[in-house]
Amino acid sequence: MQKTQSNVVTSLRQMILDGELKAGARLAEIPTSEKLGVSRTPVRIAFRALEQEGLLTKLPRRGYEVRSVSNEEIIGAIEVRGVLEGLAARQAAERGLSENHQKALRLLLEEGDRILAVDKLTESDLEHYQQMNKRFHDIVIEAAHNPAIHAALSRNEHLPFASASALAFDKAHMLRETKRFEFAHMQHHHVYHAMVNGLGSRAEGIMREHANATLGYINSPRNADQLTVISERDTKNT
Structure with a gap:
């Protein structure tokens, strides 16, 4: 291919x-x-x-x-993204999602469900998931109506694996990676439910965990000896 x-x-x-x-x-x-x-x-x-x-x-x-990238640099960037996206989710929930934002997020959730309706993802599936995931995060930021959050995230995304679009995966263990992205998408469903129902604190907590789950991936034994030059964007999984 x-x-x-x-x-x-x-x-x-x-x-x-x-x-x-x-x-x-x-x-x-x-x-x-x-x-x-x-x-x-x-x-x-x-x-x-x-x-x-x-x-x-x-x-x-x-x-x-x-570049040589330190563990601290990666962790710091991911934690900042978690705080900013969590704030965006809370403000979106408190403002109330517009019908257009609700519809767009529902369609993306359905798209993610279709992508993940397989026993094991392919590289092509993960490319589609990446596009869906980025759009989902973009809409959450957009729905907050807070230009300062967008500006801060734009600066932060120039750091390694701090962007929602910085997808990486282990080709040798695609079944495990499938489970990882299934968990991530379940978090998408939960944060959507919280925002639609005006649960600002819950939406913020889920979105922060969604980003910070990456830290589990970075600190896993598989990656422990690679941290001078790497990073990705989630696991527990996102």
Whole structure:
């Protein structure tokens, strides 16, 4: 199957997460495109995206370098995102969701349910889940009607794995990853229910846990020796 642009970004992100691309490693378009079996254009775009995420540094002349990322930097960025998204969910619940926001979130919940209605997810399924997940988070932020939250999240998303769109997954254990994303989507359902029913504190708590669950993934034994160069965005799971 030919890799999409999202596949290329996710593949490179996961290679960093797994330590296959170590801190200080230099990346160039041609060898990377040959390794992934794609043209140079999606690789070039992926490099820029990962630079924005804080995982790569553009070199003065040509190419990029994998950044060394500390555990503290990752944890701090994720905790900040949890606080900001939790605040957004609480304010959205207290203001009351508009009919348009309710409808959009319901459709995304249904889309997520369809994606996860399989025994084991594929890479294509996870690409679709990523798109659904990002839109769900975007609508929660939008529904808060608080420009300061949006601005603060925009700044925070330049840190490694602090963005809801920074998806990574373990291809060698897709059944386990399926369970991980099922849990994450269950949290989507719960936060929607809380917001619709005006339960601001509950919505805030769920959304914060939804982000902070990532910390369990980062601190798991599987990833314990990779923390000089990585990160992702959830587990307990999100």
